[in-house]
Amino acid sequence: MEIIKSIFESIYLFVWGPPMILILLLTGIILSFKSGFFQLIYLPEIFKKTFGSLFNGSKDGFKAMSVALGGTIGVGNIAGVAAAITIGGAGSIFWIWFSGLVGMMTKFSEICLAVEYSEKNERQETFGGPMIYIKKALPKSLHFLAYLFSVFCILASFFIGNMSQVNSVAFCVNSAFDISKLIVGISIALIILFLIGDNNRISNISALVVPLMSLLYIFATLFIIGKNIYFLPAAFRAIIEQAFGINSITGGISGAVIIHSMRVGISKGIFSHEAGMGSSPIAHASAKNADPVTQGMWGVIEVFIDTMIVCSLTAFAVLCSKEFRCGTALFGTELVNKIFSDTFGNIGSKYLAIATAMFAFASILGWAFYGKASVDFLFQGKKFCKVIYIVIFVGVIPLGSVISTNDVWSLADIFNGLMAFPNIIAIILLNPIVIEKIKIFKGEDIAKKHNSLQPVRKKMQRKTN
Secondary structure (H helix, E strand, C coil): HHHHHHHHHHHHHHCCHHHHHHHHHHHHHHHHHHCCCHHHHCHHHHHHHHHHHHHCCCCCCHHHHHHHHHHHCCCHHHHHHHHHHHHHHCCCHHHHHHHHHHHHHHHHHHHHHHHHCCCCCCCCHHHHHHHHHHHHHHHHHHHHHHHHHHHHHHHHHHHHHCCCCCCCHHHHHHHHCCCHHHHHHHHHHHHHHHCCCCCHHHHHHHHHHHHHHHHHHHHHHHHHHHHHHHHHHHHHHHHHHHCEEEEECCCCCCCCHEEEEEHHHHHHHHHHHHCCCCHHHHHHHCCCCHHHHHHHHHHHHHHHHHHHHHHHHHHHHHHCHHHHHCCCCCCCHHHHHHHHHHHCCHHHHHHHHHHHHHHHHHHHHHHHHHHHHHHHHHCCCCHHHHHHHHHHHHHHHHHHHHHCCCHHHHHHHHHHHHHHHHHHHHHHHHHHHHHHHHHHHHHHHHHHHHHHHHHHHEEEEEEEE
């Protein structure tokens, strides 16, 4: 058993070592610079183009975003953030933020490419993703990356989007309602089995559940932070000091602390917002008649909501809590569950159990969507292969409810990193296409603003004359 554990630790350190961290960060940084920090400078316009479009009756982009956000916002925002603080210290939160800021541009790019190279299947349904844009846009010598991505996506769907989600739900429900973890796992498996076959049902459920669960969780964490508001400045200070390895007592800087904090923060950040992994583009590519740039903007919003809002609120709720300040041996979901119980009493753990279950259901359905798309690509849409995948996907749910929490998270992080590798190569090689799309959008935006000012200019001219 010790040998197996040692092997897993070695694989984890290989996947999430300095090279992978550097590649992911540099990809986001380079895309940010080349686009003129499009994701930040144009953020007001991005909100207008996305949420503003809902008032015009355009809901396809929102539904695609809800499926993707359902796969993105999940246990990673609760257990993942708490685990990052426990393992990597408060400084890991800074690196979660940083990975989110540059990750907005990475996610924009992969979604833009997925929509640009999307196809229609025999049922006239739009589909796409990294496996499609790798095969259509890259040289034949690199087509193996498409198949590599699909294999890793399928494996990741079992761990990132399935077992890690169920594991946290089972713990919360068991703590709150004293229901056996295995019974929780079997119940979830049966519900998912009923829902997994219909993509329209998945998108409709996600469009309803994701906004609701996000708001409920946001209100609860805001209340916890408000109750401990006095400790908020100290939490901010701890995040900055530990992110840069600053010892507040000696004034020294530790490089080892920085590297450890970066590795934990970035891996957990990517687990949460999934920028660069290639999962969300599969959902976004399914949006009907989508424009690559506009749909990419939904990806920016996705990372913003996931990382800058939901992850931040979890982090401050943990860092300001009495449980954390007094020192704790609890980890992940157990830590958040204790904080909710201390704040809200018995109803707190029940509330968290329901919130976690809602997060997890949306994530599991989203990842089932990604896994099925990868199976379709690998086996050219053969129904039998899809049935086998669904049976395995549903079958591992009860296992996820009883397996060790640490083991689940380690496996999730490993496949998370492996899946990102072929996709990041594609994004780097195809970035000129994305930058060109942004330039066209900026040109159109400037032209629109110029035209909208024409009546004002004419009026001013008449007054001058």
